[in-house]
Amino acid sequence: MEQNTKLSRLLSKQVVIGDGAMGTMLYSKGVFVNTCFDELNITRPGLIKDIHEQYVSAGADFIETNTFGANEYKLAKFGLFDKVEQINASAVKIAKEAAGGNALVAGAIGPLGIEGSAKLSEKQIIEIFERQIKSLADAGADFLLFETFGNLAELLLAVRAAGSVCGLEIVAQLSVNENKETLFGDRLDEAIIELCRCSHVAAAGLNCLLGPAAMLDCLDVLKTVATKPISIQPNAGLPQTVDGRTLYMSTPEYMAEYAKRFYQRGARIIGGCCGSTPEHIRQIAQAVKSIDKSERPPAIEIRQVEKAVRQIPVELKDKSQFGAKLAAGQKIITIEISPPKGADLSGLIEKVNLCKQAGVDAVNIPDGPRASSRISAMITAIKLQQACGIETLLHFCCRDRNIIAMQSDLLGIHTIGLRNVLIITGDPPKLGEYPNATGVFDLDSTALTKVVSDLNCGLDIAGNGFTPKTALVVGVGANPVAAEMKRELERFKKKIAAGAEFAITQPVFDSRSLFDFLDAADCRIPVIAGIWPFTSFKNAEFMANEVPGVVVPKNILDRMATAKDQLQSKKLGVQIAKELMEQIKDRVAGFAISAPFGNVKMALAAADKFDIQLG
The missing domain is CATH 3.20.20.220 (TIM Barrel)
Known part of the structure; x- marks a missing residue:
């Protein structure tokens, strides 16, 4: 199966800026938290497209489809088991229209969760992921982004499923706590080593759970073991409840300062997760891309054809x-x-x-x-x-x-x-x-x-x-x-x-x-x-x-x-x-x-x- 290498080609040229939170933006626009966000791809496509467009305008190099929970196991809870293909295909279509050729489209895939991992066999888990992944790939996603996985074993099954149904590259992201362990007790360093061994994984890293400061601490571990480009997408700080609302307190300027440090310590995919907005991504993109541009090979390659004799320089x-x-x-x-x-x-x-x-x-x-x-x-x-x-x-x-x-x-x-x-x-x-x-x-x-x-x-x-x-x-x-x-x-x-x-x-x-x-x-x-x-x-x-x-x-x-x-x-x-x-x-x-x-x-x-x- 021929592999799509759009992401790797982009990474070879520059630092890659991801988008920010989808759920945060939907919540801010009045969508209730108990709504099936994935279904909005077919019920309110204009809303999803508008959010995507804001991230593209902010400077994101890729946007994630609104499909974090668009697998049959999670959709079944909303009576949407039979709409996996429609929801995922619609999500890719919306994202590609919003990207307008100015950003790649990542097919976003989240975990089945603790309950799903416990109830289902490996074969069932792989089949569930295969169905969603095939839908995203057939609709034209440029690469896959597995995010917020707290169980290395489940993430590895998802990676295996992707390899069996498509040739898309993968960004594989875990979520860890401040002890640098996943919810299932996987150690960060050992997990990243394992992920980097997978041929379809183009980049590996972290998203969610942690704010910028704690994730910077994790990055020091990542860079010592990762053999693939490192991806970092922190939350905008830790969530706080204010007047009954869950808020993330890290400002765009604060996130941008840490984004520079992520870049300087080796991260090559940088974005945001919960609590981050288009303004966070705008500040991150401005901060990081200017540094990256200054450190990339020169814009002009000098190919000198000597038309005169080279003189002996002064000592x-x-x-x-x-x-x-x-x-x-x-x-x-x-x-x-x-x-x-x-x-x-x-x-x-x-x-x-x-x-x-x-x-x-x-x-x-x-x-x-x-x-x-x-x-x-x-x-x-x-x-x-x-x-x-x-x-x-x-x-x-x-x-x-x-x-x-x-x-x-x-x-x-x-x-x-x-x-x-x-x-x-x-x-x-x-x-x-x-x-x-x-x-x-x-x-x-x-x-x-x-x-x-x-x-x-x-x-x-x-x-x-x-x-x-x-x-x-x-x-x-x-x-x-x-x-x-x-x-x-x-x-x-x-x-x-x-x-x-x-x-x-x-x-x-x-x-x-x-x-x-x-x-x-x-x-x-x-x-x-x-x-x-x-x-x-x-x-x-x-x-x-x-x-x-x-x-x-x-x-x-x-x-x-x-x-x-x-x-x-x-x-x-x-x-x-x-x-x-x-x-x-x-x-x-x-x-x-x-x-x-x-x-x-x-x-x-x-x-x-x-x-x-x-x-």
Whole structure:
């Protein structure tokens, strides 16, 4: 039987956003809870279609048919035993019309429940599932979604039934409690291993029972055992009774924040279950898809046909003072300071003059950090280099410019006298103050690194030759605590192959994680460790919970919590930074110390170039 692989093909390209609750929406529209929701496919199709359309409009990549209980065992309780085929076929028809080719249609199948599992034989259970599954498949469902199963044995029977009557792929979802066990006592890790062995299962995961926080905890178990893409569809919190009504209290914004964490920890199908609405899915889609877009392969593949001779690039030691120190193996100290949001650079110039006087090697200039709008990083770097006489390390972001603008700016950077660049993909717009802004991402950081490397050889993106060639020191980012370390290591090695000459890590707070990364990466380029001195316990908490790609160990959070006042917090933050730098100094090429919230004196204190008590 030929297998339909629409879902797998979509998963190979992007994160997939599911829809939210159907029952919650029906209840909100006045449908009584004791109604047979599945029958509404034939009695009120317009109502069902409207809900589907809201989810598609919100950004769902697939919608589930309204067939959770549309099997003969459950329908018989409503006197609808003979309408299995009609209800399921109608449900698929409604969903496909609502999707309009803009979303896949998942044939939703729920369990028979405790009573059904106990009363029926395996043969009967399989036959019941076969009847519903065949109805959904014959009507044109794109894949099957088994959800809210609390009994692994029953779910495996349903999967077997699907394999016998159709070639549709399956998303298999269990429901577990906070102890990570199903209602029948199946352990989450063992159950997922079993499901991933099934050939028709394209993805496995969890839905229902748990809210976002508890499901995030379960995801840490899932990612260690799953060999298929992971699916996560939590409830909008735990149900609460208010004035006789059952309500789910998690806001769309709250769900979206957790959706980002689901994605960062490896989930590739993300949606909602009980209590979630189209607005929840809209927020989830906006949050996750922008991050996914920034991390996917570049939108434009550069296939350069070299029409000119590749020139020999300038050696690293001859490109800049920063490059010369890297080439000589001398320790580097840079201070990272973000450009201001206003139009006045005078305050920043004063701070950078302090760095110059302290003997700092270069000043790091972020390019729209956390998708914020500030004075142009390039203009800031030019002005600082001219006014302060210190080299700058300009971050160059892929988010905001297309491929033509990026090449033009890189040529301009060289021409004006800037020599050091750090190539980054960039935080997606959703993370910043302009969440609806368009992220361009024509290239990712690996592809842009290759572009800069070619410009250093006198070749532009189209393969045309030019003189003089650029002489840019090419740096890239690295994350020693990435959620998907295998993927991060692969990307890092590709950046080196593309021409990276040094790397700067995300802020490091754990020496062991850094050492493990360096060992696994088998680094052939200098690696500068990112350092962030905490200003307060609140700052440490924010870094731990809200900044992508940053992990703060609990022992450091506990230490920061002991500070009694602002000065003690700063002193402790600097002390922690200095201790870490001492631990890792023999394994890194230097330090890129952030000036937290523009506090250059704290960064200089961490570098032993300023007394924090005087600041």
